[in-house]
Amino acid sequence: MDKIQCPMCSSQDTINISTYTADKYNFYCCNKCEGIFANPMKSAGKEWYETSELYQEPQTVSDYLQWPEKLLLKDIGLSKNLNILNIGCGKTIFLKKLKESGCMVTGVDINEKMIRFTKNILGVENAHACEISDFIRNYQGEKFDIVVFFEVLEHLENPSEFVNDLKNILSGSGLIVFSVPNRERFLPSKHLADYPPHHLTRWSTNSIRNFLEINDYSVDRIIISPFTAEILFHLFGIFFGTEYLENKIKKGDKRILITISYKLLFKFRVIFYNVLAIALRTLLKPKIKPKGIDIYAVAKVKNK
Ligand SMILES: [Zn+2]
Missing domain, CATH: 3.40.50.150 (Vaccinia Virus protein VP39)
Structure with missing residues (x-):
């Protein structure tokens, strides 16, 4: 089998670690630099x-x-x-x-x-x-x-x-x-x-x-x-209606009520996730160090 060269350090000492079948990509790990990379290294364009x-x-x-x-x-x-x-x-x-x-x-x-x-x-x-x-x-x-x-x-x-x-x-x-x-x-x-x-x-x-x-x-x-609020945004995707309002604003809705509600909900979302993140960080730190x-x-x- 052909050796796959690492795109981070050019080493040929690489090993197939998984297959991502949806787009016919494999993942390789490089034993020299510990990098993980796709094969083929073909970007979306x-x-x-x-x-x-x-x-x-x-x-x-x-x-x-x-x-x-x-x-x-x-x-x-x-x-x-x-x-x-x-x-x-x-x-x-x-x-x-x-x-x-x-x-x-x-x-x-x-x-x-x-x-x-x-x-x-x-x-x-x-x-x-x-x-x-x-x-x-x-x-x-x-x-x-x-x-x-x-x-x-x-x-x-x-x-x-x-x-x-x-x-x-x-x-x-x-x-x-x-x-x-x-x-x-x-x-x-x-x-x-x-x-x-x-x-x-x-x-x-x-x-x-x-x-x-x-x-x-x-x-x-x-x-x-x-480990902060952002990771929780990604995980739980609870947006408190901000996405709906954001779409309205994107489409040119200039109503003051929409703008103010969006800003308030966004702020609330940031506070909510930050509080949650602090709580999780405190609870998990001794064991997992998130x-x-x-x-x-x-x-x-x-x-x-
Ligand atoms: Zn490498």
Whole structure:
């Protein structure tokens, strides 16, 4: 049988661990870097992302920030004038906040809809709809102090090539800052979005550390998100009517009652899940130590 090469470290020492028959993908585990990856490593492609419900262009923006986004904003703190590249533009006000804090922000996303949102709603004009490999190849500007890619790596067909290409556009002391779903999270949901062709690789803190070391990055830090409200959103999917109201707002319903109810219910939902999360964390900690959904990592190119 042909050996399957690991896309994170190029080792051929890999083993088939399961078959995902729905789309004829297998999962392999690499004995060298502990990475788990799909075979074939074939992503969904631009058209899929542009038509997927998960990646539609938001018409408005809430001031909600994702956990890794909050961490990075805190890390940047008072350092202004950083030149930052964000790969994979999200739906939150993260990029706007970065810009407001005085950083120069460039956005790249394969999905034209997300680029429209970034330009029109977030006011980040320097945003490009293209493949990241093309962006890196054609980039002539000043090198970046930070390249950010939250929840991107697990979608890529060649993670190792990607982090190596980034070295061409990073400044001497430049950092990569990224996040991926944690495959060792407490009660992982069986959501289809976590399978190929959407997610092609699965990461743990060990596999990230090995991946970075093998690809000549030195690890600054790797943090698992706390077990919080978000994991419970995903698990139980109780939305208290916020989805219904959100759909109305998306369709252009501007009635003040709808807007206010949506905001109140959203706040209530956040409080409810946070209280539940604190209770579970306290109850389970001595025995299970529940781990959160995401892993956040910061690294620097070695010998630069
Ligand atoms: Zn490997």
